[in-house]
Amino acid sequence: MKKIKKIIFALLLVVNYTNAQTTLTGKILNYKNKPVQGAVMYLDSVETKVVSNKLGEFSLVVPENVKNIKVHSKKYGWLSSAYAKETKMDFMYLAPAPSEDKLVTPPNGLKPEKDKNTVSYRTIYDMIRGRIAGVVVQPDNTIIIRGINSIKNNAEPLFIVDGNVVSSIDFIVPNEVKSITVLKDAEASIYGSRGASGVLVIKLKNE
Template sequence: MKKIIIKILLLSFLFTIPIHLVYSQTKQKEKTLKGDLIDTEGLPVTDVTFSTDSIEVKAEIKESGSYRIQLNTTAQVVMAFSHTRGMKQIIYTGQRRANFIFESDTAVKKNVERETNRVKRDVNKYNNIYEMILAKVPGAKRNGNSIIITRGTQTLTASEEPLFIVDGFETQSIAHILPQEVNSIAIKRGTDTTEYGIKGANGVILITLKK
């Protein structure tokens, strides 16, 4: 009986050693990275998620903006994504500390306002949807109250207007659409129009409206 007990204890000891070694090696492969999440005005940014090489990493983030994450030493890029300020990243070379500095809230608002004004100026250049299409679709020409798409100096088929798809639906007329309502305009030609059959023979103009 004593021999059996000794064998059991010996086997238990032998199996325990590899487990401790693996655990120890795993711990050694991880390093702590910490620092501050702030904007250009020195204010804390706390709505941040971290990832390394496209894999999300758990983080401890305090109200002061300081953070702490555990990284595998094989990590190469550390990314910090703020839902309000965008993304910042660093090349990870084993350093223990790194700060991520985002645009200030004021700068973000100014950029949004600047882009909004640019879009408004762009839209206000057009008196109607046809002028907007002529400016944004290469090869488009005005033909009275309709549009034709040309290839060089010739239309694709008998000077007929293209198929208009607005928000995914075929539309007979686009005259009612205001330039201010348009989010984007795209065009499909040739083999890209096969899904529309003969209706798309003269090209397809895709219009997406603002929600």
């Protein structure tokens, strides 16, 4: 009888452990929307044996209590995203590999290292206000990208900071900014409906 109870208990533990796990699938793409092969998946800061295939696809078993999913590519570097028990998650590198990075900031952007006044700005909004063509920062710090062919042209753009989607850029200190790039219409179409009001891509200094 005791042996049967032990077997039942062991089976319950296996069932509970399995239920606490989630299988996460997705793709890893580069800035040209092409698959990234060989990228290593991390659970928080723990390396797994899972790598993306030639289509950029991965399948990862995620235990309970994992807070972040990270990706590392030898060519493109790191990406990280908060994890909330999703079953599908795609990652995209928003800049070329260092060897390909000939133009980080196109004309419709801002490169602060060339601006001697960068350290004097109190907020990221002061830094952007009136300094990037087509970008309007309203008194309440709402950002609008002009010239958007969308019914949502009064909505804020999608914010991408170092490859990650963020809901706000309040946390950014002006002198930490490496470059700001504005994408709209066709350029922003890779983000689907999320980029309908334009995209503000911010790269921070890795110092």
